[in-house]
Amino acid sequence: MSMSAIAVSAPVQGRGVRPTTESAWIRRSLIGLALAFLTLFLFVPLISVFYEALKKGLDVYVAAITEPEAAAAIQLTLTAAAIAVPLNVIFGLAAAWAIAKFEFRGKSVLTTLIDLPFSVSPVVAGLIYVLMFGLQGWLGPWLAENDIKIIFAVPGIVLATIFVTVPFIARELIPLMQAQGTEEEEAAVILGASGWQTFYRVTLPNIKWGVLYGTILCNARAMGEFGAVSVVSGHIRGSTNTLPLHVEILYNEYNFAAAFAVASLLALLALVTLGLKTLVESRAKRQEENIREH
Amino acid sequence: MSIEVRNLSKRFGSFSALRDVSLEVRPGELLALLGPSGSGKTTLLRVIAGLETADDGRVLFHGEDATDQHVRERQVGFVFQHYALFRNMTILENVAFGLRVRPKKFRPTDKEIRRRVHELLKLVQLDWLADRYPHQLSGGQRQRIALARALAVEPKVLLLDEPFGALDARVRKELRAWLRRLHDDMHITSVFVTHDQEEALEVADRVVVMNEGRIEQIGTPDEVYERPASPFVYEFLGKVNLFHGRLHQGRAWIGEIEIDAPEHSEAEELPAIAYVRPHDIEIERVSSVSMMNGDADASTRLAAQVSHVLAIGPVVRLELIRNGDQGKEHQELIEVEISKERFRELNLAQGDEVLIKPSRFDLFPRQIH
Numbered sequence: 001m002s003m004s005a006i007a008v009s010a011p012v013q014g015r016g017v018r019p020t021t022e023s024a025w026i027r028r029s030l031i032g033l034a035l036a037f038l039t040l041f042l043f044v045p046l047i048s049v050f051y052e053a054l055k056k057g058l059d060v061y062v063a064a065i066t067e068p069e070a071a072a073a074i075q076l077t078l079t080a081a082a083i084a085v086p087l088n089v090i091f092g093l094a095a096a097w098a099i100a101k102f103e104f105r106g107k108s109v110l111t112t113l114i115d116l117p118f119s120v121s122p123v124v125a126g127l128i129y130v131l132m133f134g135l136q137g138w139l140g141p142w143l144a145e146n147d148i149k150i151i152f153a154v155p156g157i158v159l160a161t162i163f164v165t166v167p168f169i170a171r172e173l174i175p176l177m178q179a180q181g182t183e184e185e186e187a188a189v190i191l192g193a194s195g196w197q198t199f200y201r202v203t204l205p206n207i208k209w210g211v212l213y214g215t216i217l218c219n220a221r222a223m224g225e226f227g228a229v230s231v232v233s234g235h236i237r238g239s240t241n242t243l244p245l246h247v248e249i250l251y252n253e254y255n256f257a258a259a260f261a262v263a264s265l266l267a268l269l270a271l272v273t274l275g276l277k278t279l280v281e282s283r284a285k286r287q288e289e290n291i292r293e294h
Numbered sequence: 295m296s297i298e299v300r301n302l303s304k305r306f307g308s309f310s311a312l313r314d315v316s317l318e319v320r321p322g323e324l325l326a327l328l329g330p331s332g333s334g335k336t337t338l339l340r341v342i343a344g345l346e347t348a349d350d351g352r353v354l355f356h357g358e359d360a361t362d363q364h365v366r367e368r369q370v371g372f373v374f375q376h377y378a379l380f381r382n383m384t385i386l387e388n389v390a391f392g393l394r395v396r397p398k399k400f401r402p403t404d405k406e407i408r409r410r411v412h413e414l415l416k417l418v419q420l421d422w423l424a425d426r427y428p429h430q431l432s433g434g435q436r437q438r439i440a441l442a443r444a445l446a447v448e449p450k451v452l453l454l455d456e457p458f459g460a461l462d463a464r465v466r467k468e469l470r471a472w473l474r475r476l477h478d479d480m481h482i483t484s485v486f487v488t489h490d491q492e493e494a495l496e497v498a499d500r501v502v503v504m505n506e507g508r509i510e511q512i513g514t515p516d517e518v519y520e521r522p523a524s525p526f527v528y529e530f531l532g533k534v535n536l537f538h539g540r541l542h543q544g545r546a547w548i549g550e551i552e553i554d555a556p557e558h559s560e561a562e563e564l565p566a567i568a569y570v571r572p573h574d575i576e577i578e579r580v581s582s583v584s585m586m587n588g589d590a591d592a593s594t595r596l597a598a599q600v601s602h603v604l605a606i607g608p609v610v611r612l613e614l615i616r617n618g619d620q621g622k623e624h625q626e627l628i629e630v631e632i633s634k635e636r637f638r639e640l641n642l643a644q645g646d647e648v649l650i651k652p653s654r655f656d657l658f659p660r661q662i663h
Contacts, residue, residue: 184381186378187379187380187443188380191395191446192366194395201391202380206381
């Protein structure tokens, strides 16, 4: 997208060359440099994933992604995302609403806390949960007594996924909601709308593309998360293995065709995400333009 | 419906937005809250609306205490400076919003809502825009829609926060006259905030001049303009000349002039300032006679020199420098407005020597900070 932006903006000037425009030679080499970089680090690896996955034929590919352990991994990944993403949508909306529309003590602390998962290594995030809920952890003995399994089980994976994906939606919505201000909400309340009516009829329609954009990113990360989930999962095949973990196991077993086949699913997910993201981005941009005109 | 506020105070951190403000808005009047930015006028309006809670004091609607009433229940119409139309709704839905969010029991039928919305849109003369979205409208149109939306719920009072502040000068003038006419037709108790003195004086029945969280003066436009109650109001409303002098036991001295000031009979050697409007200054050419004997005139007139003449339109504006001031680094210019006729009679040009006499002025002891 950034490339097309350069390409479009270049031929705009006619006679009067803008002072910030460089000569054609420099422009071409910059574009060439960016392309070379992307080819080397992005396109070639991406193609090689699909190439390696299909190298041994379609049968091997289909078998690799339909065998029970792979199917279980897919299911677990979908389950974890299905729980983590909606929760984060709710939390993200609530946090962004609070931060953008209200003044309160400790607001900056909350803003910083929301960013924490971005700044903390995912491995540390996983370890936090092991320390909390693991057998030797703070709550471990109590959990064991009550026969509740969190670490090396599905709940742990869901928790770790939630932790690493917390910032996506809130981060996306806070600047958007701050730009929109609170006047429309005030107008709604003065006209007699209840809190829920105000949110549902005024606030939510104004941010829906932002919410969708954040959800897509959040989902992509939730399904692709490796580090934090790896720590809490225990790698029990067919039970606590998510797709990324499954890829690692297959790779470590020198089962390259299967590893790449499963990896290609994740790559596909990334491509779909990218497509959706671009689509939503353009819609969101239009909504934002309405704000500025407004 | 009357509005009364009693002893309102409001602080934002260390900033006092309102200091013990009391005010009564009479039923059916159009009241302007006028003041510079930071004077507390918008805060006062928002406290009346219920969008802001005062730290202290009461708000009464029609004699009933509404201080603890939620915004939703106050039944006020509010118009924002930046319109605050719902950008995701059509104009029709914007105006219908207040009716649509009512509990089912009190909600009119869809048909009735549409009828009322169209009625209101006709009232603001924008019926043809019903299916557009706010961003497709001009600023003036948006503000009229915002007004229609506020009126849709049949509010008991109408509050307008700098309603014309975001519009360009020509549209602002048009809307101003239109609002005045609308108010004359509807007689809904209205309060509007403005920092534009011309707007306040032209539109309002009464004007409340605010400064630093306090009310400086309440009065009709004529009263606040002609008889400002404080130096602040003098300086804020219209052009004014300042003459420094002193007060002593009911007498005042400004330069050579000695004046009676009976209302300041207790003053003992106080520095004072006389405020004089540009059109309240009489101007004479220095006649050769008075030049020679430097007599009676000296105690009633000040000598000055014309430094600039602006003769556009029916009123001629002169800028004068007082004699004795010419050499000084800080020259206080005196502005005088005279009719074109008088100007022709005097036949003044830059550099001419003149004598001036304030025909009407107000004296205020200078506040020592």
